[in-house]
Amino acid sequence: MASLAQRLPDNVPGDFFVDDTCIDCDACRIFAPQVFSDKGDQSSVYHQPETAEELLAAEKALISCPTASIGSAKKHDMRPALAALPELVDDDVYRCGYASESSFGAISYLIRRPPGNILIDSPRFSGPLVRNITAMGGVSRMLLTHQDDVADHARFAERFGCERVLHRDDVHPRTASIELQPSGRDPIALGDDMLMIPTPGHTRGHAVFLDRETYLFTGDHLAWSERRGHLYAFRSACWYSWPEQIRSMERLLDYRFEWVLPGHGRPVHLDASSMRASLERCIEWMRLG
Numbered sequence: 001m002a003s004l005a006q007r008l009p010d011n012v013p014g015d016f017f018v019d020d021t022c023i024d025c026d027a028c029r030i031f032a033p034q035v036f037s038d039k040g041d042q043s044s045v046y047h048q049p050e051t052a053e054e055l056l057a058a059e060k061a062l063i064s065c066p067t068a069s070i071g072s073a074k075k076h077d078m079r080p081a082l083a084a085l086p087e088l089v090d091d092d093v094y095r096c097g098y099a100s101e102s103s104f105g106a107i108s109y110l111i112r113r114p115p116g117n118i119l120i121d122s123p124r125f126s127g128p129l130v131r132n133i134t135a136m137g138g139v140s141r142m143l144l145t146h147q148d149d150v151a152d153h154a155r156f157a158e159r160f161g162c163e164r165v166l167h168r169d170d171v172h173p174r175t176a177s178i179e180l181q182p183s184g185r186d187p188i189a190l191g192d193d194m195l196m197i198p199t200p201g202h203t204r205g206h207a208v209f210l211d212r213e214t215y216l217f218t219g220d221h222l223a224w225s226e227r228r229g230h231l232y233a234f235r236s237a238c239w240y241s242w243p244e245q246i247r248s249m250e251r252l253l254d255y256r257f258e259w260v261l262p263g264h265g266r267p268v269h270l271d272a273s274s275m276r277a278s279l280e281r282c283i284e285w286m287r288l289g
């Protein structure tokens, strides 16, 4: 639980606060951008919730914080927020919340499909979330973008009996049991209009997943920069090879998509040609870096 004694001084006075255990993962700013903002290397509350909508968003952020760094001075009935995760992003795409500290608070997604739901990266294995996902039809497949965002994959696989997918170059002892381990650099059709596109760079075995030529789940490969106003990549968090990551980004020009749904940062939706133009700007920027 967050500690009032460790409340960060940047929080505005009032009920909600962030304490000094915040790891600056961004999750709270995704779920409640009207309440939380980035302040240096940590988040803090810049606006206390005033409406029912803001309150629900702040409560979802509190639940989703991977380090339990968000607290409230007052006691809240959390049942509406617990029932509201996963949260709809668009059409049949949801974000799960319940970020895991082992994934540095990365956002995971659930795609709800009649043949079987798909989980993209792993949230925390938490009872209320698992119950809600069960009520939504469970999980038939788990697609893992890279080695850092696997979190509680084994517990989800055990609970739902789902097949997991992770590129072989990112498989380590704790993921050795993963059922499908594609290799190489060629795209892999996974059925149901889902394509796995290897994007080495951030890690050696990183991959993104393209759903119906519309939704691109990008893990730590590609995100949106509010400050720059275009797609970008995490130069300071590139663990394998920046030149490889640039080549991987160039290969994405071969694909059509309208959404980028990253592990860190907010989802971005543009028409396909604007998205391509933004990707080109990203590549230009990467070549300079």
Ligand code: SF4
Binding pocket: 018, 021, 022, 023, 024, 025, 026, 027, 028, 029, 036, 042, 043, 064, 065, 066, 067, 068, 069, 070, 105
């Ligand atoms: S979700 Fe928690 S750890 Fe992540 S930025 Fe917000 S307060 Fe910090």
